[in-house]
Amino acid sequence: MDALRTFGLFGLTALAEILGCYLPWLWLKQGRSAWLLLPAALALIAFVWLLSLHPQASGRVYAAYGGVYISAALLWLWAVDGIRPASADLIGVVLCLAGAAVIALAPRH
Template identity: 45%
Template sequence: MLKSLFYFVLTGLFELGGGYLVWLWLREDKSIWLGILGGIALAIYGAIATLQPANFGRVYAAYGGVFIIMAMLWGWKIDQVTPDYYDLIGAGLALVSVVIIMYAPR
């Protein structure tokens, strides 16, 4: 379970980081090199997800919940946008969903 959570977090960092670099390039008029690095990070994100032990559909369904939580944290720490009460409720529900999808006994 810890290995799986590690892969989820690593995947999220590469997806959010890559997307953010592309965002900076296209929306903030930063260097194209940030966009290229972002594209590379997004490709790595896709590869990391394959290291999960579960099937594709289950992994990506659960990762969606992890992504919600990590995106909230990213917005809070990087963009300085504090999550409100409803953001926290939604992220909490996403976390419960991740646990059920990935770790419920089958």
């Protein structure tokens, strides 16, 4: 259950970070309303708060989170940008998630 909670929290964290970066991208690249910066800032605040909920040392949390973020970014590529990830992308995701699992779930003294 700890692993499910940890990776679920990482998933929410990744969504908050991607949303917090995507909304300003819409404003800068597609000429959308500057009002998008407000929910973007809130999403980035949520991102930082969600990262703080992990009980492990911050560096370890950031390292493990990186693998989950890469996975979420490729899901975003597919779901939002409409671009299907390539085989190499999927292999990379498996490797990243394996590394994240080793970092996040390894027993510690």
